[in-house]
Amino acid sequence: MxxxxxxxxxxxxxxxxxxxxxxxxxxxxxxxxxxxxxxxxxxxxxxxxxxxxxxxxxxEAQANYLTAVAVEETVGPALDELESAAKQLNRAGGLIKMSVTRSGGTPVRxxxxxxxxxxxxxxxxxxxxxxxxxxxxxxxxxxxxxxxxxxxxxx
Structure with missing residues (x-):
């Protein structure tokens, strides 16, 4: 945990x-x-x-903030890795292009x-x-x- x-x-x-x-x-x-x-x-x-x-x-504001922080802390690193993998896929002349877009930004307390x-x-x-x-x-x-x-x- x-x-x-x-x-x-x-x-x-x-x-x-x-x-x-x-x-x-x-x-x-x-x-x-x-x-x-x-x-x-x-x-x-x-x-x-x-x-x-x-x-x-x-x-409600606290619950939303806590959820956003938890998502950022747990899912954020996986999205960073996915973004890095996408950059490697997007080599010049490659047949496959991939982009990763994150929304939401930094949670605001x-x-x-x-x-x-x-x-x-x-x-x-x-x-x-x-x-x-x-x-x-x-x-x-x-x-x-x-x-x-x-x-x-x-x-």
Whole structure:
């Protein structure tokens, strides 16, 4: 199995944008700095809005970027070899001509935006989230699901 290291853009506070497929809302969680262990090890996090437990909260832009990087890293070298072979085939006076055209270009990492408001939890203070400014409902802790009241700090 091949491992590909990919970094995603964080906002200025170190939060990574996420998306819940169940409620179709975006939120952010505080990303653990590279090389550090997370404060709490869980198999799945919860959506702060609907409480869905999942291990995949990719935004569409992130999923597209990750796919493009994976294709470039895995298929790209084979296309390079094919292009080299095509050049050898295309000798002067040869009967066969071949060309290789690559499309798509270099994958562009989605940029982070400075939006949303922070919600802290007493149950897991190292796991704050950011929710959309207009959200007035309770917010689930990403780790244990404890609810805050109207987006305030969990008690």
């Amino acid at each position: 091949t491992t590909i290291q990919v970094s995603l853009s964080l906002d200025s506070d170190g939060f990574l944008r996420r998306h819940c497929g169940a409620c179709d809302r975006e939120f952010k969680w505080l990303q653990t700095p590279e090389g550090e262990d997370p404060a709490y090890k869980v198999d799945r996090h919860l959506c702060p809005y609907c409480g869905l437990a999942s291990d995949e909260f990719w935004t 989605p940029l982070a935006s400075e939006d949303m408001r922070r919600v802290d939890f007493l149950c897991h203070p190292e796991e704050p989230v950011k929710v959309v400014e207009e959200w007035e409902g309770p917010v689930h802790c990403l780790t244990c699901g404890e609810l805050t009241s109207h987006g305030g700090t969990a008690r």
